Amino acid sequence: MSDPLFEYLCRMGDNTLVLGHRVSEWCGVAPVLEEDIALANTALDLIGQTQLWLGLAGEVEGKGRDADKLAYHRDVWDFRNVLLVEQPNGDFGRTMMRQFLFDGWHLAYLKALTASSNDQIAAIAEKSVKEVTYHFERSTDTVIGLGDGTEESHRRMQDALERLWPYVGEMFLSDDVDAAMIAQGIAPDPTALRGAYDTQLDGILAEATLIKPADNFTHKGGKTGVRHTEHLGHILTQMQWLQRAYPDATW
Amino acid sequence: MVDQTTKFSEAPDLLKELERAKVQGAPLTEKPTVETVWAWLSVIPDPEIPVISLTDLGIIRDVEWDGDTLVVTVTPTYSGCPATSIINLDIETALRGHGIENLTLKRQISPPWTTDWLTDAGRAKLEDYGIAPPRAAGGPQHCPHCKSTRVEKISQFGSTPCKAQWRCTDCLEPFDYFKCI
Incomplete structure (x- = not known):
């Protein structure tokens, strides 16, 4: 394993990078103008946060790689994002369900991270909390609105929840990298955040008249990089197209 | 062409x-x-x-x-x-x-930028320009056009990351609200 701090920062940056790219796929094709703008803004925040996380990762690594190098010159096996964020957009409902499931974890995790013993990490977390607060507020409202909406929207949101639920658990798994971060007071233990996440989720799903799947089976392998889903490779062919075709091109 | x-x-x-x-x-x-x-x-x-x-x-x-x-x-x-x-x-x-x-x-990203750092002159200029200045209450005080307090949120996000979209239910004009962060 490479330096745990570098691994850890790649996890943070790859989550925001891959989700940011996924959300940006809606630009220009969302169901209504306001949602198009909101999705583009969310994607922009996430890509901005990626620059901070991967920028710091490159600094920590000390091999001259900056955020762009890490984003565009690595292949699937080097990515450390959770599997949830690489799942395809599906319909608008599924995109918003994915956002909601991620935002709840993201906000709670970042809030805990503001107390990091690493000043640079605490600063990025503090900056991100402000942006992610808005993401979570909006995704929560949308999940409630569509879940408790028409028969059609309700059905689609319930389908989305059932499809994405098996990817939620990975955000709360703890491994050797987490243990190293916890030992140095750099990051919180993700397993410790699960209880509060579930309580909050149950309240919102009840309001949205959606039923949480009973089975807590979870897919894993994204944050360790051991086994990504097939979707990540497809994202990278698009996201990295320019750098693959014209390495180191700039303008 | x-x-x-x-x-x-x-x-x-x-x-x-x-x-x-x-x-x-x-x-x-x-x-x-x-x-x-x-x-x-x-x-x-x-x-x-x-x-x-x-x-x-x-x-x-x-x-x-x-x-x-x-x-x-x-x-x-x-x-x-x-x-x-x-x-x-x-x-x-x-x-x-x-x-x-x-x-x-x-x-410098820490302390993170906050709308509290907008100057009073800046707030007044925003309002004159048709952008409702940020307020801790989380929404605009009134419509920057007709000053009616009957306003509603259209979307949490707007034309730039720092703005949200609101609408006046009296003059019916949509307007930007500078988000409070």
Whole structure:
């Protein structure tokens, strides 16, 4: 394993990078103008946060790689994002369900991270909390609105929840990298955040008249990089197209 | 059909301006005071909301001399705000135009930018421009056009990362609200 701090920062940056790219796929094709703008803004925040996380990762690594190098010159096996964020957009409902499931974890995790013993990490977390607060507020409202909406929207949101639920658990798994971060007071233990996440989720799903799947089976392998889903490779062919075709091109 | 040749030749306007500023800026005989530099910065408009200046926006956190190098510390409003690089270019252009030769622009993300740093003058200018200024209560005080307090939120997000979309239910005009963060 490479330096745990570098691994850890790649996890943070790859989550925001891959989700940011996924959300940006809606630009220009969302169901209504306001949602198009909101999705583009969310994607922009996430890509901005990626620059901070991967920028710091490159600094920590000390091999001259900056955020762009890490984003565009690595292949699937080097990515450390959770599997949830690489799942395809599906319909608008599924995109918003994915956002909601991620935002709840993201906000709670970042809030805990503001107390990091690493000043640079605490600063990025503090900056991100402000942006992610808005993401979570909006995704929560949308999940409630569509879940408790028409028969059609309700059905689609319930389908989305059932499809994405098996990817939620990975955000709360703890491994050797987490243990190293916890030992140095750099990051919180993700397993410790699960209880509060579930309580909050149950309240919102009840309001949205959606039923949480009973089975807590979870897919894993994204944050360790051991086994990504097939979707990540497809994202990278698009996201990295320019750098693959014209390495180191700039303008 | 758009004439591509013309378009491309016009594209690097900002760079040209930067070059021109370098030429025009006569070398300074003595270092300007930080107060003078603050005054120069206070007339640089925000690239996306040009009625307010960079100092109105509260994103210039510090100006100091480090030997012969002027160090200007800038904080981004939102981490992904595309205006950030234009802002840096505008600062550089302006200061070079005033004859500053050695310049360092430092990015500072902590403490994170907050709308509390908007100046009162900046808030008033926003309102005159038709953008409701931020309020701790989380929404605009009134419609910036007709001043009615009967307003509703359309979307948490707007045309730039720092704004949300609201609407007045009296005059029916939509308007931007500067989000409170």
